[in-house]
Amino acid sequence: MSELIKVFLSFLKIGAFSFGGGYAMLPVIQREIVESNKWITSKQFIDIIGISQMTPGPIAINSATFVGFKVSGILGSIAATLGVVSFSFLLVSIANHYILKFKESYIMKAALAGMRPAMIGLIISVFLSLGRESYKDVKSVIIGVIILGLLLSNKLHPILVIVISGFLGIIFYSLLPI
């Protein structure tokens, strides 16, 4: 029971403090579920990001469901998912009554102007820490470079990128005799 509450509160924090959506949510998610609570390993965190690219829906919901399940089964995934959306629900409920006030709120705009560069710094930090985990041998570096090349030269759909990288994994780690 206490574990369920912990999962709920942790994802409540994730939902309340990650601005920008998508990858911008990764820094807080990583800190909460990998580093502070150690519910999953860095390797599993990378797995979840990969899976999130192939499945529909926001990455926050995907990781909440996955981590919740891993910590305490289906109830856990319900607790985590409720946690990650609760703050949004509360905030939107309030804003819905005062929508014009929010639209003109320059305090929020000013806060976001300060947060935007910080978010970029935070995502770069995620890149650095996941990179340390992912690039431990030459083969993974080569795969990374190929993927980066593909991403920069063509605007490939993320699903396609994940599929290609999966194939590259099989080719490099089982077929190539280096």
Added chain:
Amino acid sequence: MKKILNMFFTFFKIGSFTFGGGYAMIPLIETEVVTKKKWISKEDFLDIVVISQTFPGALVVNTSIFIGYRIGGLLGAVIGLLGVVLPSFFIILCIAVFFIKFRDYYYVDLVFKGISAAVPMLILIAVVSLSKSLKINYVNLIIILVTIASITFFNVHPVLVILLSGLYGVIFLGKKVK
């Protein structure tokens, strides 16, 4: 009742067919809710998206709750939220159940080795595209570097970084955005 069901399925569809989350989901929501169903006006929709961006949490979750309120009050908001969240919830639940069983199979492991090499690059690309909307100046550059240093070397919690940078924005950047 019919409208509520209709709403649920519309948001369920939005949640089922949008991969990658975040901004990728916005055009689909617009097509469904504004163009096809005509539940809200285009102006209202744009206002909602702008406000949702300034809120923490997943963008598409915020937007769906907002639109739900507009169409059917509190019940509408709950239906919008459930509709958009449930597809990824069920899909990830299925994956989590099987994933834990099959993750260590030889070929599955190879596939994930490849994916693991691609994930940091996807994050790097997200950094690049997010940085495009950011002005290059000393303040932004310093905030980015201080953020990276505080996370990587001093283990500061990302939430603290977000709060402080927001506070900085409110105090020093208020005039710029007014």
